[in-house]
Amino acid sequence: MTDPLLDPLQDGDRRALARAITLVESTRPDHQDRAAALLDALPIGREALRIGLSGTPGVGKSTFIEAFGTMLTGQGHRVAVLAVDPSSARTGGSILGDKTRMDRLARDPNAFIRPSPSATHLGGVARRSREAVALCEAAGYDVVLIETVGVGQSETMVAQMCDLFVLLLAPAGGDELQGVKRGIMEIADLILVNKADGDLKSSATRTVADYAGALRLLRKRPTDPDGFPKALPVSAVEGMGLDRAWEEMTALADWRRAEGHWQRTRAEQAAHWFADEVRAGLLARLSEPETRARMARLSREVARGDRAVRAAAEEMLAALRA
Secondary structure (H helix, E strand, C coil): CCCCCHHHHHCCCHHHHHHHHHHHHCCCHHHHHHHHHHHHCCCCCCCCEEEEEEECCCCCHHHHHHHHHHHHHHCCCCEEEEEEECCCCCCCCCCCCHHHHCHHHHCCCCEEEEEEECCCCCCCCCCCHHHHHHHHHHCCCCEEEEECCCCCCCCCHHHHCCCEEEEEECCCCCCCCHHHCCCHHHHCCEEEECCCCHHHHHHHHHHHHHHHHHHHHCCCCCCCCCCCCEEEECECCCCECHHHHHHHHHHHHHHHHHCCHHHHHHHHHHHHHHHHHHHHHHHHHHHCHHHHHHHHHHHHHHHHCCCCHHHHHHHHHHHHHC
16 A cells, blocks of 8 residues: 555655654654655655765854755755754753754745754764655755764765765864865865855965865875865855855766766665665664573673673574574
8 A cells, every 4th residue: 555645745745754754763663664665665766966064063054054055945946954963872862953043944945954863873864864865855855965963074974875975164174184184074075164254254265275285185086077076165144155066066966977976876875775774673683672681691691701702692693593
């Protein structure tokens, strides 16, 4: 039987999209089964430009997304924003207040904003962000912005679900040496120095020059044309540089499509998430009551010195294989 959310979702109903994302984020077994069937029934062929966006807290990610998204909807695009909110390590809760900082974009009929908790998932994205992207594409959104929690250089998981990765920085946020650090800098396709206005304009210009020099020291990637990755100044408050940033993003995306990198990367991403789903399923078995009891018993035996760590682990793995 066809899921009642499928047809309104494909018609672009924002309420149906929100309910579908809630469904895939649920941990209830019946919801997980329904979500899997819904995702399997999604139409093939609807592809959005997936843009990952990261930056340290306070750099102006929400302000940039609202200005950038409003510019895109003004050009006729339909924009979905998936904002990942950090969860408390103590309570597990999240504020989920991103919509309040993008009130103008939230009221735009051609935009959809969905905050989601990161929960215990590492890498700057939520556990089901990938499925949420697929749902947004099925709903007809042609640009999907994935705002990560802003955890720093370890925030590389978003590269496995987006076509372009944009790093937002503040003026005077680091010198040229800072720009060549491993991790998040190596996956950036575009570095945007925000707040290039007022008293910070000259500082932003220097920061752009610093990072442009640092990027030239990095090894050229086969998925990049000449000149990429590059650094540009923008001002979300004044709207300066947003159109140039969009031109660079579309130019890079078009080049990757023409050269065959686009579909190849998406195929590699699908294989990555398949393996990730298998690992997650195996780990989920550890939460079953019988398995947890066996783990607790073996853990006590190891702690007392009655069993060697490796022998206990082998017994546990043998039980899982049974």
